[in-house]
Amino acid sequence: xxxxxxxxxxxxxxxxxxxxxxxxxxxxxxxxxxxxxxxxxxxxxxxxxxxxxxxxxxxxxxxxxxxxxxxxxxxxxxxxxxxxxxxxxxxxxxxxxxxxxxxxxxxxxxxxxxxxxxxxxxxxxxxxxxxxxxxxxxxxxxxxxxxxxxxxxxxxxxxxxxxxxxxxxxxxxxxxxxxxxxxxxxxxxxxxxxxxxxxxxxxxxxxxxxxxxxxxxxxxxxxxxxxxxxxxxxxxxxxxxxxxxxxxxxxxxxxxxxxxxxxxxxxxxxxxxxxxxxxxxxxxxxxxxxxxxxxxxxxxxxxxxxxxxxxxxxxxxxxxxxxxxxxxxxxxxxxxxxxxxxxxxxxxxxxxxxxxxxxxxxxxxxxxxxxxxxxxxx
Ligand SMILES: [Zn+2]
Numbered sequence: 178x179x180x181x182x183x184x185x186x187x188x189x190x191x192x193x194x195x196x197x198x199x200x201x202x203x204x205x206x207x208x209x210x211x212x213x214x215x216x217x218x219x220x221x222x223x224x225x226x227x228x229x230x231x232x233x234x235x236x237x238x239x240x241x242x243x244x245x246x247x248x249x250x251x252x253x254x255x256x257x258x259x260x261x262x263x264x265x266x267x268x269x270x271x272x273x274x275x276x277x278x279x280x281x282x283x284x285x286x287x288x289x290x291x292x293x294x295x296x297x298x299x300x301x302x303x304x305x306x307x308x309x310x311x312x313x314x315x316x317x318x319x320x321x322x323x324x325x326x327x328x329x330x331x332x333x334x335x336x337x338x339x340x341x342x343x344x345x346x347x348x349x350x351x352x353x354x355x356x357x358x359x360x361x362x363x364x365x366x367x368x369x370x371x372x373x374x375x376x377x378x379x380x381x382x383x384x385x386x387x388x389x390x391x392x393x394x395x396x397x398x399x400x401x402x403x404x405x406x407x408x409x410x411x412x413x414x415x416x417x418x419x420x421x422x423x424x425x426x427x428x429x430x431x432x433x434x435x436x437x438x439x440x441x442x443x444x445x446x447x448x449x450x451x452x453x454x455x456x457x458x459x460x461x462x463x464x465x466x467x468x469x470x471x472x473x474x475x476x477x478x479x480x481x482x483x484x485x486x487x488x489x490x491x492x493x494x495x496x497x498x499x500x501x502x503x504x505x506x507x508x509x510x511x512x513x514x515x516x517x518x519x520x521x522x523x524x525x526x527x528x529x530x531x532x533x534x535x536x537x538x539x540x541x542x543x544x545x546x547x548x549x550x551x552x553x554x555x
Contacts, residue, residue: 180338185264189214191282193263193273196339198331201269207255209264219283220308222381224291230385231287233308235279243369247321251276252372254319263316270335271316272343272377280310280378286352287381309352309381315339317373324362324373324481326471334464337452340377340488341460345453347379348493355380355387355492358452363483365517366510375486383492391492391501398500406502410444419540422470426462429470431540436530438512439482439539441470443505450491450501469548470507476546483517484509 181203183195188209195206220235242251251262263271274282287306288294294303317325317336328336340358347356360375361368383391397405413419413430421441422429429443443466449455455463475481485508491501510518512533523529 180335180342182342185209187262187264187273188212189216189276191216191274191276193271194339194342195265195268196270196272196335196342198269198335204265204268207264207266210255210260216282217277219281220279222287222306222308224295224304224306226292226295226304228385229290229292231306231382233279235277235308244364245370250321250370250372252314252316252370252374253321262314263319268316268319269332270318270339272313272339275312275314275376278308278310278312280308280312280380282311283307283309284311284351284353285309285381289382306381311347311350311353311377311379313343313347313377313379315343315358315375315377317375321372324471324475325360325375325486326468326475327373328468330461330464330468333468334460336375337455337460337463341451341453341455343377344451344490347377348451348453350379352381353379353493354383356451356490357384358488358490360484360486362486363481365483366485368483387489387492390489391495394500394502395497398497404448404500404502406444406504407448410446419536421473421540421543422466424462424466426459427466429466431536431543433536434532435536435539436532437508437510438518438533439474439477439484439507439509439543440536441474441507441543443467443470443507445503448502450495450498451503452488452490454503467505470543472548473543473546474507474509476548477542478511478514480514482509482511 181197183206185193185206187193188211195204197204220233222231222233225232253261254267255261255264262273287309291303317328344356347353357378394405410428414428419431419433421431426446427443429441431440432442445459474484487506489506490503495501512518518533523531
């Protein structure tokens with residue numbers, strides 16, 4: 178890997194990592210000038226007996242920074258007058274532990290199913306655990322304005338290397354069962370800071386969504402001898418109707434049963450379990466195709482579209498490694514220039530989606546977007 182990494186510790190003990198391209202000059206990183214302070218103790222996990230799901234309760238997050246102006250942005254580089262979260266005058270890509278984490282800072286295991294312990298003694302203690310895990314912030318650029326779609330290929334590649342590094346390291350931490358790399362973009366979907374950044378959650382349990390998809394992948398493998406995602410990939414590549422882009426190592430398509438008005442899955446052609454397993458050529462290819470897909474999504478409307486970009490990686494201790502296959506899902510609730518899809522009764526209460534547009538139509542619109550653009554011309 179060509180990306181260089183420098184590690185430091187912030188004034189309150191949080192870890193910060195600077196990722197740099199090998200060909201850029203070594204950056205000077207200062208000591209965090211802020212006074213040393215105690216980190217919050219962290220939140221709680223509560224087990225929902227009805228669904229069998231853990232719910233993180235992080236009341237300390239209420240005080241977190243909300244949509245700061247550029248002059249107050251905690252993700253911008255530090256200046257002598259204003260120290261930020263990043264103690265450097267400039268940087269390329271930086272990752273640090275979230276100051277207001279939903280999970281962590283403590284690490285450890287939680288029971289997979291506290292149901293039996295609760296049946297034994299109907300006590301709160303059986304249904305409660307510390308919010309073990311770790312939450313990190315991944316800052317894509319020192320520029321306050323912009324987005325992942327604006328990154329050049331080299332910078333996008335550095336971000337991918339940072340994700341790969343974090344996936345591998347966080348998977349090794351005690352008690353971590355799943356590493357989730359994601360980006361929320363747009364105030365409409367609850368973004369509290371506009372500076373281009375993503376996040377990573379390292380959970381002490383397998384998330385409800387992955388429980389379902391992983392079990393289906395394992396069953397398919399058992400029945401057919403083939404990984405499920407490989408079959409989906411062949412199906413989409415053969416049909417072509419929902420394909421948005423195809424490169425040497427990845428296919429980007431609108432899934433057959435798309436739930437959201439805009440939904441694109443980016444799937445590697447080779448079976449890998451996580452971003453850390455992508456080889457050099459695949460990472461270079463992804464650094465081209467991923468921003469291109471985002472530019473097409475942004476090209477659908479005159480203003481940028483809010484989205485969630487979610488990396489579905491295999492659980493750390495998955496039941497059958499030969500069944501798992503990582504992919505990226507980009508979804509947006511935007512269904513018209515000035516309309517968002519809201520999750521109402523069927524979706525919110527039952528998890529049963531009702532789509533508003535056909536996948537084939539969305540794919541055709543995304544294919545038609547011209548992405549010949551100059552920076553800032555969107
Ligand atoms: Zn900023």
